[in-house]
Amino acid sequence: SSELTQDPAVSVALGQTVRITCQGDTLRSYYATWYQQRPGQAPVLVIYGKNNRPSDIPDRFSGSSSGNTASLTITGAQAEDEAVYYCNSRDSNGDRPFGGGTRLTVL
């Protein structure tokens, strides 16, 4: 099964822009998807595909991809964006590995 690597923690000042990255060889073949998990809650899909958002996700969330790296960008971070963010993808075997998660702190 392929691996996806994320930084364990990132911080951002309120209203500023933050980028969370995910690396893995499988990202050369499949786009990453991104999930937000607030404490005590189930994960929520925030970005999928090239840069698609479910209808209830604010447009300050965006995604991009280059080579083996996928990025989730929050432009104008809000206090409610403080959460753990996980990337996920598919590999050639059909497996669906998750990254280890990035804890975002909004200062």
Add this chain to the structure above:
Amino acid sequence: QPQLQESGPGLVKPSETLSLTCTVSGDSISSSSYYWGWVRQPPGKGLEWIGCMYNSGTTYYNPSLKSRITASVDTSKNQFSLNLKSVTAADTAIYYCVRGGVELSKWFGELPTYYFDYWGQGILVTVSS
């Protein structure tokens, strides 16, 4: 908008089989547009993919769990199930059922993407004697 609800025992003894069911409402589990799966999260840790099931009968399981997993779909009840045998304390986790989708490449140079768009609230299963 579909809703997914996990059910099953919250406590399982070591070496026994963990059995969970996910009941789907607001969507037909027979829909060919989607697939169904399980994800778990040990307390204080990250997400771990368990497996996915397609209506075609194709299944994909996490290689580290494959030898212990049986998953099935009951279209008559609009439910799908997970059995994990020979459990140990390491299987203690919140178990989530999920609905999955796929977006294939539309344009040259684009990649396909597989996602989980709806999640159950999760059920904590503790393995302990």
